[in-house]
Amino acid sequence: MGSYYRKHIKEFAKIVHPYTELIIIGKNKIIWLDEHEETFNKLKHYLTSKPLLLHFNDDKHLYLTIHVSILGLEACIEQSDDTNTLRPIGYASRKLLDSEKTDSSTTLELLGLCFGIQYFGEYLWGRKFTVFCDNIRLQYYNNLKIPSARIARLTLKLLDFDFDIKYIKGKENKVADSLSRNAISNIKIMNIINDDNDALNNLHDIK
Secondary structure, X not given: OOOOOHHHXXXXXXXXXXXXXXXXXXXXXXXXXXXXXXXXXXHHHHHHOOOOOOOOOXXXXXXXXXXXXXOEEEEEEEEEXXXXXXXXXXXXXXXXXXXXXXXXXXXXXXXXXXXXHHHOHHHHOOOEEEEEEOOHHHHHHXXXXXXXXXXXXXXXXXXXXXXXXXXXXXXXXXXXXHHXXXXXXXXXXXXXXXXXXXXXXXXXXXX
């Protein structure tokens, strides 16, 4: 059940990471430790507590915050509530692939933008939205006179979306700061196929 609600639990993959490692390392022999009990209790808490997330409102403007670090790509989609306070609709994150770790900072920022937009594409396609980022260069990605082949390919993925990019200083970007502080080496994969999903499915009978 936890896996079903993964999009609605912040840092889901971080929370279930001990389960994932338990399956990978233990294989046919599972040793239940205190950290696994703690993980189990955390999942119960998140699944039974009042949600922080806002329900999507088709009539309100959407805001996508993205953040890129050496640990991975992170995104949060938000809308304003009745008090005009931005609240999250969902979170997404994934670690960098080995082949991506040598990319330039500009390429990584654009990769993060593509990741966030494609992950939340069901909400974003066909409407104007705002992107918040903490790297000022991302505002000018479309103005490169001679982009690399990699940047050109990433740019093509964004052509069907209508958005403005607004730069927010890192210290003012609370969403990115929270994501970055809590990022880990095994976080949510964009296509959700399925390391931690499989791990949870294999563990559902333990307790």
